[in-house]
Amino acid sequence: MLKGRLSLSTLGPLAALLVLIALGAFLNSNFLSSGNITNVLARSAFIGMIAVGMTFVITSGGLDLSVGSMAAFIAGMMILAMNAMLPTLGIGVPLVLAGMAVALIVGVLAGLTNGLLVTRARIEPFIVTLGTMGIFRSLVTWLADGGTISLDFEARQFYRPVYYDGIFGITWPIITFALVAVAGQVAMRHTRFGRYCEAIGSNDKVARYSAVKVEWVRLMTYVMLGMLVGLATILYVPRLGSASGSTGVLWELEAIAAVIIGGTALKGGYGRVWGTVVGVLILSLIDNILNLADLVSPYLNGAIQGVIIVLAVVLQRGKSSAEGR
Amino acid sequence: MKRREFFGATAAMAVTAGLAATTAAVAQDQTYTIGVSIPSATHGFMGGLNWHAQETIKRLEATYPQLKFVLATAGEAGKQVNDLEDMMATRNIDGLVVLPFESEPLTGPVKAVKDAGKWVTVVDRGLAIDGVEDLYVAGDNTAFGRVAGDYFKANLPSGAKIVVLRGIPTTLDNERVDAFQKAIEGSGIEILDMQHGNWNRDDAFTVMQDYLSKYPQIDAVWAADDDMAMGVTEAIAQAGRTDEMWIIGGAGMKEIVKRIMDKDPQFPVDVTYPPALISAAIEMTALRFVSDTPVYGRFIIGSTLITPENAERFYYPDSPF
Known part of the structure; x- marks a missing residue:
C-alpha cells in the first residue's frame, strides 16, 4: 500500500525537482554552493509558508486569492507600527517582538475576515478573496501614499539578522519554513483536523452528516493561512525593510501553483503538504537556474516556467490516473 | 499624520472639483477645467508622479482661481479610457493632460478628445499616431x-x-x-x-x-x-x-x-528621470489657458547626472519617492 503510493503519483513532482537540481548542477558549478542553496531556500520560505497554509484551504474545498496583497498589507502595518512604537520602546528585542505580534494579529484578523465571509456570509471563496485582494492592495498603497513604507534605519539594522542570520549556518527563514512544513505534514496526515479538511473537500454534505463542524474547520483553515502569511511577513520585512504597492504581487498564484504541482487536488478532497514544499522548490529553482545559466532570452523566462509547471502536473496526473486516484 | 493630510487633500480636491463642475456653468468670468489622467501609484516612480501631480494642482488652483482641475488615476488602460470618457461627458473639460497607460489603446480615446476641440497635452509615453497632441512633455x-x-x-x-x-x-x-x-x-x-x-x-x-x-x-x-x-x-x-x-x-x-x-x-x-515631469506638463497646460504664452510643441526633459555637488537640488524630502 505504502509502496504503491510512493512509486507512482508521488514521483512526478519529486522527479521534476531532481531533474531541475541535476540540470542546475550541470549548467553552473556554483549552483550547489552553500551560498546559492541558502539563497534559494530562503527565497522559497515566504511563498513556502503561505503555500503550506494554502494546502489546507484548497484541500477543504476553498481558495484564497488575497494572500499576496495580504502580505503587503501586513508588512505595511507592521512597519508603521514599529516606527510608531520606536520612541517609547527604543531599539531592541521588545520592539521587534511587538512588531511580530502586530504582524501575527493583523494576519489572523485578515484571515478571519476571509473565513467569516466564506462561512457565515456564504459567499464563494473566489469572490470573497478577489474582493479582499483588491482591498488589501489598495490599503497598502494608500498607507504608503503611493510610495514605499520604510522601517526606521536603526531599527532595521537591529532586525536585519532575522532574515540573514541563523544557527549552524542555516538561516532563520529556512528553519521556520522547515518547522512549518513538518507541522503542516503532521497536521494533514496525523490529526483529526487534517482528516476533516479532506473529508469536507471531498464531500461537505457527508462530512456534515458525520458530525464534522464544517464551517468551523473551514474558518480555521483561513485563519491559519492568515497567521502563516503574518509569519512569512515577519521574515520578509527584515530582508529589505520596506513595503509598497508592488510587494507580494502574484504571490497568491505562485502559492496556488506550488500546491497543485505538489499533488493537492484543486477541487479539494486530497492534500499533500510535502508535495507543496516540493512545488515551491521547483518554482524557485526554475527562476534560479534561468538566472544562473543564459539558456534563453530573458523574455522567454515566463514561458519556460509555464512549460515546467504544466509538465510537472501532467506527469503526475498521467501516473495517478493509472493508479485510479 | 501624513496619511490624514493626504486623505483630507484628496477629499478637498474632490469637493472643489465637484463644485467646479456645477459653478462653471453659472460663473460670469471665463473659467477653465483641465482634466489630468495618470496611472495610479502602483510603484515608487508612479507614487512620486502622483504626489507631484497633486502638489502642482494644489498650487495652481491657489494661484489661478479661474482654473479648475479634475484628477483621475487608473490602474489599467481600460479604466483610463473610461476616465477620459467621463471627463468629456460629465466634467466638460477644456484641456487634458494625459500620461497614457499604454500607447496603442489610448490613442483613439485621446484623439476623440482632440477632435472635440480640446487642448491635449501628452506626457512621457507618445501616442501611436503623430499629430494628435498640442504639447508633448517627456523624459529622455x-x-x-x-x-x-x-x-x-x-x-x-x-x-x-x-x-x-x-x-x-x-x-x-x-x-x-x-x-x-x-x-x-x-x-x-x-x-x-x-x-x-x-x-x-x-x-x-x-x-x-x-x-x-x-x-x-x-x-x-x-x-x-x-x-x-x-x-x-x-x-x-x-x-x-x-x-x-x-x-x-x-x-x-x-x-x-x-x-x-x-x-x-x-x-x-x-x-535623473524625474517623476516631477508631470508638474511641467500641468504647469505649461495651465499657462495656455491663463496667458498667451506659446506652449505648443515638444518639451523634452533632459536626464542629468546627480552628483554630491548638485544633489541638494534634486532632494525632495516630503515626496513619497
Whole structure:
C-alpha cells in the first residue's frame, strides 16, 4: 500500500525537482554552493509558508486569492507600527517582538475576515478573496501614499539578522519554513483536523452528516493561512525593510501553483503538504537556474516556467490516473 | 499624520472639483477645467508622479482661481479610457493632460478628445499616431541610458566587468539599454549579464543574489532604477561584497539622492528621470489657458547626472519617492 503510493503519483513532482537540481548542477558549478542553496531556500520560505497554509484551504474545498496583497498589507502595518512604537520602546528585542505580534494579529484578523465571509456570509471563496485582494492592495498603497513604507534605519539594522542570520549556518527563514512544513505534514496526515479538511473537500454534505463542524474547520483553515502569511511577513520585512504597492504581487498564484504541482487536488478532497514544499522548490529553482545559466532570452523566462509547471502536473496526473486516484 | 493630510487633500480636491463642475456653468468670468489622467501609484516612480501631480494642482488652483482641475488615476488602460470618457461627458473639460497607460489603446480615446476641440497635452509615453497632441512633455530615455553609460566609460578601466538589471520588457526599457550599450562601446567594459528585475525591489534582490553566485568578479552594477538599486544593495551586503562594486540607479529617489549627498562610495552618482515631469506638463497646460504664452510643441526633459555637488537640488524630502 505504502509502496504503491510512493512509486507512482508521488514521483512526478519529486522527479521534476531532481531533474531541475541535476540540470542546475550541470549548467553552473556554483549552483550547489552553500551560498546559492541558502539563497534559494530562503527565497522559497515566504511563498513556502503561505503555500503550506494554502494546502489546507484548497484541500477543504476553498481558495484564497488575497494572500499576496495580504502580505503587503501586513508588512505595511507592521512597519508603521514599529516606527510608531520606536520612541517609547527604543531599539531592541521588545520592539521587534511587538512588531511580530502586530504582524501575527493583523494576519489572523485578515484571515478571519476571509473565513467569516466564506462561512457565515456564504459567499464563494473566489469572490470573497478577489474582493479582499483588491482591498488589501489598495490599503497598502494608500498607507504608503503611493510610495514605499520604510522601517526606521536603526531599527532595521537591529532586525536585519532575522532574515540573514541563523544557527549552524542555516538561516532563520529556512528553519521556520522547515518547522512549518513538518507541522503542516503532521497536521494533514496525523490529526483529526487534517482528516476533516479532506473529508469536507471531498464531500461537505457527508462530512456534515458525520458530525464534522464544517464551517468551523473551514474558518480555521483561513485563519491559519492568515497567521502563516503574518509569519512569512515577519521574515520578509527584515530582508529589505520596506513595503509598497508592488510587494507580494502574484504571490497568491505562485502559492496556488506550488500546491497543485505538489499533488493537492484543486477541487479539494486530497492534500499533500510535502508535495507543496516540493512545488515551491521547483518554482524557485526554475527562476534560479534561468538566472544562473543564459539558456534563453530573458523574455522567454515566463514561458519556460509555464512549460515546467504544466509538465510537472501532467506527469503526475498521467501516473495517478493509472493508479485510479 | 501624513496619511490624514493626504486623505483630507484628496477629499478637498474632490469637493472643489465637484463644485467646479456645477459653478462653471453659472460663473460670469471665463473659467477653465483641465482634466489630468495618470496611472495610479502602483510603484515608487508612479507614487512620486502622483504626489507631484497633486502638489502642482494644489498650487495652481491657489494661484489661478479661474482654473479648475479634475484628477483621475487608473490602474489599467481600460479604466483610463473610461476616465477620459467621463471627463468629456460629465466634467466638460477644456484641456487634458494625459500620461497614457499604454500607447496603442489610448490613442483613439485621446484623439476623440482632440477632435472635440480640446487642448491635449501628452506626457512621457507618445501616442501611436503623430499629430494628435498640442504639447508633448517627456523624459529622455536615450539620454537616461547614455548618461549612465558615459559615467561607466569614464570611471571604469578597460576589462572591467559589470552586470545590468533591466526593467519591465517595454520599448522604453529597450531605448535605455540600447543607448547604454552604445555609450560604453569601445571602452573594453564587459557586460556579464542582463536580466529583468522589473523595476521591483524584490525581483532585483533575487536577480542580484544570483549574479553574485554566478560571477566572482563584478566591478559595477547598472541597476537602471532606484527601486532596483535598493534591492541590489541588500543582496551585495548579504554576500559581504559591498566594497567591491558601486551601483548606478536611476530616476532620483530621495533615499538614493540622500546617500549621494552623504558621499556614500556605493552610490557615487544617479541619473535623473524625474517623476516631477508631470508638474511641467500641468504647469505649461495651465499657462495656455491663463496667458498667451506659446506652449505648443515638444518639451523634452533632459536626464542629468546627480552628483554630491548638485544633489541638494534634486532632494525632495516630503515626496513619497
